[in-house]
Amino acid sequence: MRHHSHLLQQGFTLIEVMVVIVIMGIMASLVVLNVGGVDQRKAMQAREVFLMDVQRLLREANDQSRILALDVRSATDVAPFSYNIQEYLTPVQQNTNSSTLQKWQNYSDFKTRFLPDQVAFQIESLSKSYPNALNRDLIEANAPKLIWLGNGEVKPVRIQFFFENREIGQPIEIDHLGKINAS
Numbered sequence: 232m233r234h235h236s237h238l239l240q241q242g243f244t245l246i247e248v249m250v251v252i253v254i255m256g257i258m259a260s261l262v263v264l265n266v267g268g269v270d271q272r273k274a275m276q277a278r279e280v281f282l283m284d285v286q287r288l289l290r291e292a293n294d295q296s297r298i299l300a301l302d303v304r305s306a307t308d309v310a311p312f313s314y315n316i317q318e319y320l321t322p323v324q325q326n327t328n329s330s331t332l333q334k335w336q337n338y339s340d341f342k343t344r345f346l347p348d349q350v351a352f353q354i355e356s357l358s359k360s361y362p363n364a365l366n367r368d369l370i371e372a373n374a375p376k377l378i379w380l381g382n383g384e385v386k387p388v389r390i391q392f393f394f395e396n397r398e399i400g401q402p403i404e405i406d407h408l409g410k411i412n413a414s
Contacts, residue, residue, distance in 0.1 A: 270394060271394055273347040273350065273394075274392060274394035274399040275392075275399060275400060277350050277392065278352075278400050278403070280344065281314075281344075281390075281403075282403065282411060284341075284344065286411065288301075288316060289379055289385065289409040291340070292379030292380070292381045295381075296382070297379075297381050298379065298380055298381045299316050299317070299379045299381070300319065300335065300374075300375035300377065301354070301375055301376070301377040302314060302317045302335075302337075306346075310345075311345045311346055311347070311348060312345070312346040312351040313343050314343070314344055314346075315337060315338075315341065315343040316337070316338040316341040317335040317337055317338055317375065318335070318336055318337075318338040319335055320334060320335075320336055321334070350393070350399075351392070351393050352390050352392045352393065353390070353391050353393065354376040354377055354389075354390050355376070355389045356376050356386065356387070356388055357388055357404070358386075358387045358407065376388055377390075379409065383409070384407055384408065385406070385407055387404070387406050387407045389404050390402065390405070391403075401413060401414045
């Protein structure tokens, strides 16, 4: 009479299978966490770079009495979210008397910045009244939201960075003197 016990020992017990599944689950979750962490770090780095840009632009606008504005381009299927800086030029500065001229022109000292994939920011104007603003172009509804007016004043804004539509970091507030509060 032959024993068939060795045939029964093929395959895994339910416990062994469960343990393997649990271990794989833990490893998968670590990978996912790490990927999310890398992307969030990229978003925070983009925010830091933006803060440095904003400080630099405030200095340049005030030192050189330039009117500079933040020009934001939302992400599209083919291009990531980006921002550039435009300078407001009066016809006098452009040596022409034509009023049809493009008043906002790209500020040559600033290279367009592209944000990492899925990273974006929103700008919200904080104050609506500019009793001293002589120039409608700078305050009308379709004017850029963030403008350094070149006289030490800034249109105050709140800027929030997002990663995959989730808020990243504290809102950045820039007051009417260009002071940045990014706590």
